[in-house]
Amino acid sequence: MEGSRRSTRVVVIGGGPAGSLIARTLQFVADVVLIDPKEYFEVPWAALRCAVEPKFAERSLINHKEYLTNARLVTSTAVDLTEREIITANGRWISYDYLVIATGHPTSVPLTRTERLKQFKEAHEQMKSANSVLIIGGGPTGVELAGEIASDFPAKQVTLVHKGLRLVEFIGSKASAKTFSWLTSKNVKVLLNQEITVDQLNSKQTEFVTTEGTKVQADCWFNCTGKELGSSWLREGILKDRVNKQGQVMVDEHLRVLGTKTIFAIGDINDTAESKQGYIAQKHAILTAKNIKLLIKGGKESHLSSYKPASTMAIVSLGRKEAVAQLPFFTAIGHIPGMLKSKDLFIGKTRRELGLDPDGI
Ligand SMILES: Cc1cc2nc3c(=O)[nH]c(=O)nc-3n(C[C@H](O)[C@H](O)[C@H](O)COP(=O)(O)OP(=O)(O)OC[C@H]3O[C@@H](n4cnc5c(N)ncnc54)[C@H](O)[C@@H]3O)c2cc1C
Incomplete structure (x- = not known):
């Protein structure tokens, strides 16, 4: 890839909840490149509501450029990697100093936000x-x-x-x-x-x-x-021994791919022992951003933060007002868990975390 603006390049693969948040967090401290097959971020758990009520999609589909004001976007998929470069389906070789794999689940959705909005309208009809x-x-x-x-x-x-x-x-x-x-x-x-x-x-x-x-x-x-995990592209390359039978990428306590120093795997794609949730993927992103910042500044390995897997907490919405919640010590159903998730599906919260107006479109 043509000349770098800063000395340290961080390449993030996958623009879901984990990849988008880490790319946004690091964009002013490194030369950040986000690789994603679509031009926009989509709140994955809002897709069903968007098909039932297409207007809902206007807040949950966000062009990557809206929150990545100081990073580069490559609209393609990663197909292979070397110890220094990522190779994309459109034939680009992109060098990296630090790599973050956040490829959770592959998506087969349209390239542009406009086409995705249209797709939701068609599903609704x-x-x-x-x-x-x-x-x-x-x-x-x-x-x-x-x-x-x-x-x-x-x-x-x-x-x-x-x-x-x-x-x-x-x-x-x-x-x-x-x-x-x-x-x-x-x-x-x-x-x-x-x-x-x-x-x-x-x-x-x-x-x-x-x-x-x-x-x-x-x-x-x-x-x-x-959906299957987005690790098939790693199965033949230099990390092939670091992908387990379930297709998860094996990581150490700092969320680095086992046996590597500069490659991290975060979100649904890694093998941390916890239920796979978007808010957990975001926690991985925050911890990893902190660790990469430390390494960029020349901090010591011994000062890297370690990740502790979260206990199970999940909310499955049931229509607009109700939900069933699995909390660490009990389960609940009805309007109270529904108030937490079902009305807005955490869209405002997710937008705020990306530095955007929670109510804006
Ligand atoms: C119905 C449903 C409801 C849910 N509800 C909640 C909830 O209420 N709260 C919650 O916290 N979580 C919820 N989740 C879970 C949540 O959606 C996931 O945990 C979260 O999306 C994981 O984020 P991620 O960034 O790791 O991966 P993903 O969201 O899967 O994103 C991966 C990204 O990587 C891209 N990608 C894949 N392969 C490649 C490649 N080779 N090259 C480049 N890019 C690639 C994809 O296009 C995608 O953009 C729900 C999930 C479902 C299915």
Whole structure:
């Protein structure tokens, strides 16, 4: 890449909650380059609300340039790396002094914010005109989508098919049971312990059969099964031994990739022993920014901050006002956890952390 403005270059790969925050935090202390396949940051957990209410997307889709006023953006994906350079799909070799891998989950969304807004409008039209909706996958994505549709379009027949024995398995069984009762009370039909194989479906399909032989009729369907991790591009390169069987990048207590001194991995992509959440990814970003600043200033290794994995805390929203929360010692459902997340989905908070007006568009 052409000449550097400062002596130390930090390349951040991935513009999700972790990568965006660290790029923003370091942009005035280093020559920061953010590599992301899209021109904008998207609050990932707001995507479902955006499909149900497209106007919501205006605050949750933020062009990277809005908060990266002093960093460079490369709109591409990283495909390989050497000990000094990153190679992108559009053929660029970008040198780095420090590298931050924040590639959580790969996205297949449009390049520009305008196209993404249009995509949400189309999804909304499709949903509005359907009388019945099938959701495949009963993790947080499927449950939140079912909750959004049941709240905004109560007349639609929503069927949720989940291969597990209980919904949202990453939270406790009490919270799962409460989620099940809430959805069924809103007339969502929940089919547990059965699967629909997504690979064999086409977008116009309206008749489906589960592995247990249950027939489902639906005017439209949504795939909410889990996404793979964004580490396949590392599997053949110099870090191939640092990717575990789950596809996570193994890190030490300073969130550096095991055995390296200048490569960090933060957010959902790393193997810290905790539930993978956006607010945790942001904590990784803050700690890593502090450590990189220290190293840039020539600070001692022994002064690097160590990361302590967080205890489980998760909120799964159920429509506009309610939610189920898994807190360290108990679970809660209803309006109180709903007040924490469901109305705004932490969009104002996320915007503020990027230095933007929480209410602005
Ligand atoms: C339905 C749902 C609800 C959720 N609710 C909450 C919640 O209420 N609170 C909360 O804290 N968390 C929540 N989460 C979890 C949260 O979304 C994730 O933990 C968070 O997005 C992780 O951030 P990240 O930056 O590590 O990765 P990601 O958000 O996955 O971002 C990764 C970025 O890297 C880019 N990328 C991938 N591969 C490459 C590559 N090779 N080169 C360049 N760029 C690449 C992607 O395009 C993307 O921009 C929820 C998740 C879901 C699915």
